[in-house]
Amino acid sequence: MSKTIRVTVWNEGVHEKTHPEVAKVYPDGIHGAIGGFLKEQGFDVRTATLDEPEHGLTDEVLDETDVLTWWGHMAHHRVSDEIVSKVQQRVLAGMGLIVLHSGHFSKIFQKLMGTTCNLKWREAGENERLWVVDPGHPIVEGVGPYIDIEHEEMYGEQFDIPAPDELVLISWFKGGEVFRSGCTWTRGKGKVFYFRPGHETFPTYFHPQVQKIITNAVRWAKPVDRPAVEFGHSQPLELIEGWKQQ
Amino acid sequence: MSKTIRVTVWNEGVHEKTHPEVAKVYPDGIHGAIGGFLKEQGFDVRTATLDEPEHGLTDEVLDETDVLTWWGHMAHHRVSDEIVSKVQQRVLAGMGLIVLHSGHFSKIFQKLMGTTCNLKWREAGENERLWVVDPGHPIVEGVGPYIDIEHEEMYGEQFDIPAPDELVLISWFKGGEVFRSGCTWTRGKGKVFYFRPGHETFPTYFHPQVQKIITNAVRWAKPVDRPAVEFGHSQPLELIEGWKQQ
Amino acid sequence: MSKTIRVTVWNEGVHEKTHPEVAKVYPDGIHGAIGGFLKEQGFDVRTATLDEPEHGLTDEVLDETDVLTWWGHMAHHRVSDEIVSKVQQRVLAGMGLIVLHSGHFSKIFQKLMGTTCNLKWREAGENERLWVVDPGHPIVEGVGPYIDIEHEEMYGEQFDIPAPDELVLISWFKGGEVFRSGCTWTRGKGKVFYFRPGHETFPTYFHPQVQKIITNAVRWAKPVDRPAVEFGHSQPLELIEGWKQQ
Amino acid sequence: MSKTIRVTVWNEGVHEKTHPEVAKVYPDGIHGAIGGFLKEQGFDVRTATLDEPEHGLTDEVLDETDVLTWWGHMAHHRVSDEIVSKVQQRVLAGMGLIVLHSGHFSKIFQKLMGTTCNLKWREAGENERLWVVDPGHPIVEGVGPYIDIEHEEMYGEQFDIPAPDELVLISWFKGGEVFRSGCTWTRGKGKVFYFRPGHETFPTYFHPQVQKIITNAVRWAKPVDRPAVEFGHSQPLELIEGWKQQ
Numbered sequence: 001m002s003k004t005i006r007v008t009v010w011n012e013g014v015h016e017k018t019h020p021e022v023a024k025v026y027p028d029g030i031h032g033a034i035g036g037f038l039k040e041q042g043f044d045v046r047t048a049t050l051d052e053p054e055h056g057l058t059d060e061v062l063d064e065t066d067v068l069t070w071w072g073h074m075a076h077h078r079v080s081d082e083i084v085s086k087v088q089q090r091v092l093a094g095m096g097l098i099v100l101h102s103g104h105f106s107k108i109f110q111k112l113m114g115t116t117c118n119l120k121w122r123e124a125g126e127n128e129r130l131w132v133v134d135p136g137h138p139i140v141e142g143v144g145p146y147i148d149i150e151h152e153e154m155y156g157e158q159f160d161i162p163a164p165d166e167l168v169l170i171s172w173f174k175g176g177e178v179f180r181s182g183c184t185w186t187r188g189k190g191k192v193f194y195f196r197p198g199h200e201t202f203p204t205y206f207h208p209q210v211q212k213i214i215t216n217a218v219r220w221a222k223p224v225d226r227p228a229v230e231f232g233h234s235q236p237l238e239l240i241e242g243w244k245q246q
Numbered sequence: 247m248s249k250t251i252r253v254t255v256w257n258e259g260v261h262e263k264t265h266p267e268v269a270k271v272y273p274d275g276i277h278g279a280i281g282g283f284l285k286e287q288g289f290d291v292r293t294a295t296l297d298e299p300e301h302g303l304t305d306e307v308l309d310e311t312d313v314l315t316w317w318g319h320m321a322h323h324r325v326s327d328e329i330v331s332k333v334q335q336r337v338l339a340g341m342g343l344i345v346l347h348s349g350h351f352s353k354i355f356q357k358l359m360g361t362t363c364n365l366k367w368r369e370a371g372e373n374e375r376l377w378v379v380d381p382g383h384p385i386v387e388g389v390g391p392y393i394d395i396e397h398e399e400m401y402g403e404q405f406d407i408p409a410p411d412e413l414v415l416i417s418w419f420k421g422g423e424v425f426r427s428g429c430t431w432t433r434g435k436g437k438v439f440y441f442r443p444g445h446e447t448f449p450t451y452f453h454p455q456v457q458k459i460i461t462n463a464v465r466w467a468k469p470v471d472r473p474a475v476e477f478g479h480s481q482p483l484e485l486i487e488g489w490k491q492q
Numbered sequence: 493m494s495k496t497i498r499v500t501v502w503n504e505g506v507h508e509k510t511h512p513e514v515a516k517v518y519p520d521g522i523h524g525a526i527g528g529f530l531k532e533q534g535f536d537v538r539t540a541t542l543d544e545p546e547h548g549l550t551d552e553v554l555d556e557t558d559v560l561t562w563w564g565h566m567a568h569h570r571v572s573d574e575i576v577s578k579v580q581q582r583v584l585a586g587m588g589l590i591v592l593h594s595g596h597f598s599k600i601f602q603k604l605m606g607t608t609c610n611l612k613w614r615e616a617g618e619n620e621r622l623w624v625v626d627p628g629h630p631i632v633e634g635v636g637p638y639i640d641i642e643h644e645e646m647y648g649e650q651f652d653i654p655a656p657d658e659l660v661l662i663s664w665f666k667g668g669e670v671f672r673s674g675c676t677w678t679r680g681k682g683k684v685f686y687f688r689p690g691h692e693t694f695p696t697y698f699h700p701q702v703q704k705i706i707t708n709a710v711r712w713a714k715p716v717d718r719p720a721v722e723f724g725h726s727q728p729l730e731l732i733e734g735w736k737q738q
Numbered sequence: 739m740s741k742t743i744r745v746t747v748w749n750e751g752v753h754e755k756t757h758p759e760v761a762k763v764y765p766d767g768i769h770g771a772i773g774g775f776l777k778e779q780g781f782d783v784r785t786a787t788l789d790e791p792e793h794g795l796t797d798e799v800l801d802e803t804d805v806l807t808w809w810g811h812m813a814h815h816r817v818s819d820e821i822v823s824k825v826q827q828r829v830l831a832g833m834g835l836i837v838l839h840s841g842h843f844s845k846i847f848q849k850l851m852g853t854t855c856n857l858k859w860r861e862a863g864e865n866e867r868l869w870v871v872d873p874g875h876p877i878v879e880g881v882g883p884y885i886d887i888e889h890e891e892m893y894g895e896q897f898d899i900p901a902p903d904e905l906v907l908i909s910w911f912k913g914g915e916v917f918r919s920g921c922t923w924t925r926g927k928g929k930v931f932y933f934r935p936g937h938e939t940f941p942t943y944f945h946p947q948v949q950k951i952i953t954n955a956v957r958w959a960k961p962v963d964r965p966a967v968e969f970g971h972s973q974p975l976e977l978i979e980g981w982k983q984q
Binding site: 088092111112113114115116118119120121122124126154156158160162163165174175176185186187188229230231232233234235236240243 | 334359360362364365366367368370372400404411420421422431433434475476477478482484486489
């Protein structure tokens with residue numbers, strides 16, 4: 001119950017190498033920034049990136065992962081289908097998954113949602129304001145009525161996702177759009193949280209309230225301790241006339 | 247609004263050819279039975295089966311399909327991935343989809359759900375009783391408090407699906423299990439209904455209340471008339487300082 | 493099925509008598525404006541107002557009402573608790589209810605929601621843009637990606653409602669807020685739709701897309717034809733050892 | 739975060755005084771039994787009953803209550819409307835509420851749901867089996883695929899509640915019915931859990947898995963730490979032409 005939660009922070013890690021303006025904002029990579037504040041919260045944190053063998057997501061790593069966070073953007077297509085299927089199975093078996101910003105187009109998110117996860121977007125560095133609409137949700141513990149982010153990329157509706165199980169945050173953008181910015185779903189035994197902000201050219205992951213949300217989401221998404229679900233052929237639990245055990 | 251709804255009834259159509267006891271119950275195939283009562287309701291009905299070119303789901307057929315019903319069991323793996331992707335795109339664009347019984351394991355249902363869609367099962371010919379739990383839903387128009395089916399295959403929970411947007415029916419089985427038997431989801435602009443009963447060795451599709459549910463579901467799942475959703479790069483609708491049109 | 497839907501348009505009808513600027517916008521009352529466009533759609537429409545005996549909602553009127561629309565603002569407290577309870581019972585028995593704008597604070601809406609239904613507000617005549625977020629919902633049939641209303645009162649989150657069963661529209665306001673503007677719930681056999689716009693000093697109910705939404709909502713909210721739900725003491729449907737009928 | 743959760747166990751406490759067969763099963767009252775196992779879990783527990791002044795729910799008690807559990811049956815009508823309103827306000831402000839068994843007909847549950855909360859019932863001492871249908875929910879942590887209770891009162895659908903935000907458990911009854919037995923809702927900042935079993939003549943609250951569910955539900959329902967929600971008149975956060983602060 002009070003065991004330390006083990007988090008694996010996954011990052012594509014390409015922008016940081018190819019775009020100096022991104023490296024300037026995130027000198028340790030986006031994974032470095034996210035892993036950093038999660039460590040400070042006392043979680044057991046490791047990072048993994050696209051270019052590592054098996055993208056850093058070996059069976060051994062996944063065996064020791066309670067919650068996986070996912071940031072990707074320009075190299076979604078380079079993530080192996082095999083790894084994606086493995087991660088999907090882990091989520092269904094209980095591993096939490098937190099999908100960040102442009103991760104909306106990652107294979108793993110699309111696979112778990114069953115939709116394109118497409119949206120409208122614009123890079124105008126405009127102001128984003130995320131309003132809390134589910135004020136009793138543990139993911140917004142310690143957060144005010146809204147979060148202001150001075151400069152962000154715009155994502156606008158229609159966001160092609162299944163209706164979230166819980167809608168926690170809605171974004172307002174100066175340019176005239178709205179967006180469902182904090183959404184939860186359950187898939188199998190696993191909890192999934194999508195959190196919108198986090199464009200690579202802005203220091204969004206250093207924003208204290210953004211860090212608070214991701215920290216809360218890790219706690220919320222940790223697996224519950226239950227036996228694996230059994231499927232398949234099943235004996236009756238009550239007497240059925242004429243039934244012979246098979 | 248009052249246009250005739252165009253239904254394509256898809257059936258794997260294998261059991262009927264290989265199992266005489268199935269052919270005896272469904273001499274015109276399961277698609278024949280389902281197509282038959284839908285025609286009587288005034289829908290514009292065609293059927294399609296696995297062995298036809300493109301499984302009978304050519305672009306021309308899909309262009310003229312408002313709602314697709316899907317029955318499959320022993321040959322899910324023989325359905326081409328390309329056709330499945332095409333059907334998924336159609337659903338997201340608004341085509342209704344009604345997944346029947348063992349269709350829970352079809353590629354198209356798994357793809358839209360993002361889960362295994364696994365469950366417990368047993369063939370003991372036991373009694374199933376489907377209780378209405380959403381009494382104002384249009385899918386149960388004209389149906390009593392429950393539907394009794396004398397002999398059916400058992401499907402039991404855990405049913406590995408995303409929590410349905412609407413849970414309409416829950417089944418009771420004599421052997422001791424329950425099952426979420428009538429579930430709706432929206433994916434993109436398309437409506438999806440899963441309806442549990444319909445084992446190939448029982449005359450379930452001749453049951454008047456089962457026919458009523460499927461008929462209602464076709465009406466409920468028909469597309470709404472709206473412009474295609476636009477995604478991608480987007481100009482601001484309000485003034486943003488310094489923005490130059492791109 | 494194709495029976496004409498009978499709509500009762502309820503309006504408090506006080507502003508129109510006491511505020512000349514409202515009477516100027518709505519010379520036939522807000523109920524006159526709403527009733528007018530609904531009649532043009534072929535519905536069987538009557539109106540009812542606060543000052544009529546039983547607020548115009550006698551048993552005879554309710555017996556002949558499939559869908560009730562509700563607009564109120566300054567006189568919510570003058571609506572009799574007895575009538576409110578009667579309307580609640582009708583909704584649970586299947587009557588549709590469409591709650592408009594400041595009706596968020598009506599006794600009937602609060603009673604069906606179980607919350608305060610409170611919100612933030614401001615009268616600055618600012619621009620409202622309602623974005624469709626459930627693009628396949630019948631309530632947005634024929635509507636574009638968003639609806640622009642040039643001048644409206646602002647309502648902002650937190651909106652103290654239960655999470656809607658379906659969230660159809662989200663509003664953007666120039667002053668920086670968002671709002672869940674089109675929400676559905678089911679209560680008993682009855683469907684409830686809350687639709688935000690409609691301040692008394694703006695000609696919102698003459699806006700073609702606003703009229704389209706309300707028209708669609710009436711169709712969506714019409715009762716389904718099913719037997720009354722039975723409650724209370726219940727004989728077993730299966731054999732229970734030792735049970736004697738009671 | 740790791741503060742001890744303060745639970746108030748409310749019980750009508752009438753059956754235990756008037757029905758010797760109930761007193762025999764629950765010699766310390768139903769509240770004694772529930773309070774007992776919650777204390778063993780390390781919660782800070784107090785009890786309150788109908789016959790105490792203000793039913794034991796004074797402002798001082800409610801100020802020190804994180805989660806309230808509620809059992810009542812034959813004396814719902816004796817609970818004061820004023821206390822019910824006070825408890826409702828506390829729930830909206832964040833206090834968790836766990837409604838047990840015949841508490842489905844309590845004023846507080848009806849008030850928060852907006853429906854009759856009616857159902858079918860039968861006392862045949864029949865077997866109940868509660869199936870987990872949301873296997874990753876924290877309320878079923880440590881619980882197997884189902885819970886068997888040898889003798890219980892039957893509650894059957896239609897259960898007249900709003901569709902739960904999360905459906906966690908569904909009951910099977912030997913006599914042929916099903917029931918949504920573990921349901922969650924959010925109202926304001928407060929979490930509500932309804933849990934079906936617990937008839938006064940059966941030792942249900944001594945069942946280890948029933949105790950596990952209630953224990954988990956207390957943890958799940960504890961308030962989040964956030965500022966009180968602000969409502970009412972609101973200044974714009976962005977520039978609106980011509981706006982003067984009011």
